Amino acid sequence: MEHLPSAEAKMKKNRCFTCFDCPNCFHTLSVRATTRSLDDSQPKTSSKHYYLACFFCRWTTRDVGIPDQVAATGNWPVKENPHQELLTSFLDHYKIVAMRERSEKEKKPFVLRRGYTSYTEKFGLTNMIARKRAGLPSLPLAGKDINPANLPAITPCVASETVEPLSDTFFTEPPDLTKITTISQRHANPMLQAVSTSGLHPQHRHFYIKRSLRCRSCEHNVSKPEYNPGSIKFKIQLAAYYHMPEIRVMTFEPLMAGRSCEIILKLTNPTLHLTSLQFSPPAKNNKGGSVEVVSGDPPKKSIDVPQPVVVEGVNSKIELPICPVVLPPRDDAAEYDDTGDTHNFQDDPKIVVWRKGNKAAVKFIITPDDGLQPGTDVIFSFALEYGYVNTMQTVEVKQPQRAEMQVNVFIAPGKILGAIEE
Incomplete structure (x- = not known):
């Protein structure tokens, strides 16, 4: 998260002088403090000493004999290239x-x-x-x-014709693969390319750059290549992932042409507000309706359901649930609670088959079109309507606002199977 201009980053060879990579698993090393030093040359006092450690593979700088430092941001020794x-x-x-x-x-x-x-x-x-x-x-x-x-x-x-001969232990003793470096570890530091793990040394971490990403439909910027990674625009442009309900396929029956089958979708509410989901046929114009101020009562329906249209690429019919599905707000502590849910929702067991925290499993009935050949991808679509709460305060409105949004969802669960002999 360091902000550097491109000229200064190039002068530093695109490497950070304060962060290091683990030479064993390539994760970021962390600074650990201890009151005990393994270096006898340093005075034995009660002051703290610091060393680098990897929380993933448990590799430390003490494994290769790098002395501890007296400061957390000390000048960690880096093995230079002999050439x-x-x-x-x-x-x-x-x-x-x-x-x-x-x-x-x-x-x-x-x-x-x-x-x-x-x-x-x-x-x-x-x-x-x-x-x-x-x-x-x-x-x-x-x-x-x-x-x-x-x-x-x-x-x-x-070029030299003389080659250093191999030691006798190479032919007499069995090799220990835990003490020999891998190809990835050698390519991570091409200047040294240590043969044994005792010669691995941490290297300065490479700088990362943020690239531009545009939407394929409207060509608007989703992510801009700004120099400051903590920019507000970066967080605003990527806010849709944290406000739109997540849909995943849990299970589905074998797909047969012309036959109805059940499919269960897992719906997740990533927001901190109560959300009500409704399902309707796919619409041509999926735009939000009116905006209302959030209150303690559940939000009311504020948009008109458009007329269903025929969407290209869809080759299945779907029976949508009539009643809405209410999802409670996201609670991080609920993931570790196995005692059960405290929410008391009157769900139809024929529609909602499972519920936990801010997640719910909803049952749908789809029927692939007749005449689909085996191996054809099954695609069905529906319109998802949900409430979005805008917590950004403006000069005109200082209270959170709720807007009803509608998006078309396309799902391809699998391929058509062959006919079953009766």
Whole structure:
């Protein structure tokens, strides 16, 4: 959740200097405090010492001999690449080579043409003056010499025919796979690629970036690539998941063409308000109706049910429940309560077959169309009507408002089975 501009993140090699990844399971390491230090060089006092630990695989920095730190945000030692100087010289060399190639492409041919206002534009002197004023070094000239003097000298790598022999224990003792690193662990740190788990060291965590995501229907921004991850716009654009009822398929009977079968859908209320769900045929215009102020009484119906229409892709008929289904608000403590529900709802057992907390299982009857071939996906649809409570206060209205929403739901539970011989 750190806010950094792209230039500073690039300068830090897209890594965070305060967070570390576990080299064993790649989860984020946490700082643990203790009054006991394993390093004999540190003075034995009652002060606290800190080390890094993984809550997932129980890996700690003490497993590889990293000393404890006296501060929680201490300078944790990171094992550097032994070939860092050689790689740095290669990068500096090829940066200058890339600048030379870019200058050759941008250099204009020496041909007399009309349209030049001055000789500086004709011979490319404007770029040189601009770089000099900005304090940047001048570009190396692309002359006849292939290796100009201003290029840093690099030492080429030479292949060696001598290979370090294997130890005798490799042939005499059975291998212990718990002490040998995996391919994923070696690729996570390609600079070192430790062979044994004792050589694993934590690495700085990579930065994450938020990308843009648009709706496929209306092309509005669902998530914007903002620099600040804690932005209010980010939370508002993704608020539909926390306010719309969740629908999942629990069980269904074998799907046969032209035969009725039962299907049970699990409905979940993710909001902190009482919600009443009603089911109707799919509508062409699924827009919300009037808005009313939330009170202690249950919300009243405030929209007109539109006429049902034929939706493309639907190949099944559905019998919808007539009575509404009321879902209580979400309670995190109810997930751990096995004594039973305290809500007393008068549900029809033919419609609501199961209820717990803010969840309820509702039974539907669907009939796939005649003539569907085996292996065809069964798709049915209905309109779900629910109440949405807007708790955002505005200048005009400072009380929570309730709006009745209606959305079309398309469900594909499975495929048509073959005919059963009677």
